[in-house]
Amino acid sequence: MKTTNILKHGALSALVLSVAVGCASTQQEEPAAAPAAKDTTCQAELAAAEAARKKAASIGGEWRDTGKIIKKAKAALKAGDASKCVKLANQARRQAELGYAQALAEQTKSANSYTVQRGDNLWNISGKDSIYGDPYQWPLIYKANRSQINDADLIFPGQDLSIDRAASSADVDAAIRHAKTRGAWAIGVVEESDKAYLAR
Template sequence: MKRILNGKALVPVVLALGLVAGCATTPKEEPAAKGPSEVSQAIDSAKSAIASAKSVNWIWRDTEKFLKQAEAAAAKGDDATAIKLANKARSQAELAVDQYYLETAKVLYAEAGNASGLTAEQKSTLNAAGIAIGNAEGRKAYDLLNPLVTELRAASIKVEVVRGDSLWSISGKSDVYNNPYQWPLIYKANRDQIKDADLIYPGQTLTVDRNPTAAEVDAAVDHARNRGAWSIGVVEESDRNYLGGSLELK
């Protein structure tokens, strides 16, 4: 039924409201994709940590046992126990890796510390590594020491013997040891091709370790100063003793 007001028809208000309501309908939202559960995340983290420990062959005896127990608990739906055990396995594996790097760093630190002729930069690196070891920062100390020791181990040179050379004169060169009394170091490093320390030949190529330890230097100098009488073509008993009595003549 229409109502007439001043000659005009009025459309029912209800109809207009219905049209507006129909236009305002909100479409359904798609459910958000679920990420990995807390349990699976804990187990995956434990597996990753265990793999790292195995890669350095330094893992505690019961660590993998805790991981298996965590997986069994997860299979039964016991999430709380699974997470607890997985976190325990991860923590143990991480501690094992830290311990590996700390113990390895200690060995490298001792080796680098015994080397002579370190540059200022090398000494600074060694000092920083010592502080890291003192703070039980094994990985940091290892990362500092590993390249340093690799550098020191590779610090050797080759010297070709020319006419008139002797181990004494070669050792005394400024680009070798700058100290003739350290000649036994060259003798020992090249024992496979030097039959008599008093007799070397032109054309021979000798290896010189540029970073012997302080103990090695002391032993070499002591031997050079106290070697006793010598003669060409004869292997002196004192030389045999310096080499540990294992000189092989060819």
Template sequence: MKIKNMLKYSGLAALVLTVAVGCASAPKEEAAESTATQETAASSMEAQNAINEAKLAAEKAQAAGAAWRDTDGLIKQAEEAMKAGDYAKAIALAEEARRQAEAALAQHEAEMAKMGAAGSASSSYEVVRGDSLWRISGKSEIYGNPYQWPLIYKANRDKIKDADLIYPGQMLAIDRAASSADVAAAVNHAKTRGAWSLGVVEESDKAYLAK
């Protein structure tokens, strides 16, 4: 009988110990899962911030007409990596894009500084390969605002038929005496122009030139 009671008490003790161990391990596992979730959220936020900074730098370079083609591609790759959950890759790509945009802008500003005040006040511009009225207008030595491109279009209506089609070597006049009203009208047209087709003179452009 004593042996039977001993076995009974031993089994009961083992059961209590098992329950105790189970209760003790559950919080540890939950804590580990909570920590992993927090780390993932932090990495995701860091990746998103890196992408936002890259986009901001790219926008500044674009506004100055100094953007490099590879920058947008790097940002898109970073966004794809983030969607796939590869936050480390997303951060690396975004930081590379940001550095590239900042370098492009710095290079552009250095070139403008070399040109000096005389170049900044130039009343003409020679079109180079890859140019568009939008890009030319965005250059700091021209207007520093791509939305002012209609001013160039209007000043060169005798040379430019389609605002979307210019050629390397063309010498374009730059209107340095545009009034605030002229600038406002140009910006408004650029923002409300509507759809366009290469090689076609849009009706909205005709209406702008007629004003």
């Protein structure tokens, strides 16, 4: 019996010793550096997307869902899905850059042209602050667009009118003089005074 107890204790000691040695020799796994690097990449991409969104918004070019995509990217980062975060942040940044480019192109175009809206006429277009700020300068628009405007009293929605930004003071004076002496508006009839103005 004594021998059996000794063997049992010996076996038990050997088992405890082998477990202890096995635990001591098992390397502790350190947290991988990759997720932290991905989080940093995602945060950088989010910052770039947010900066691009603000830039687009500053000139009225922000698309309505860019902010939503950025929120989804932040949620993905919070959930630990850094690759989804990076993908969404890049999508939002590209979208914001496109919005900025489109708004910039539209502003450049609008400086030198105007698209006729329903209810417009040369008088009210010329009076807009973004055009001349003076309705009496409408003959400048008429003259610049004589190839597409037959009757100054009749323009159509959707027409893209050129805006003369380089008119001399003599041209402006002549336009105002014509506007003040032209006579009544009559749709469908080209005024003789309009023909004379265009011939100058």
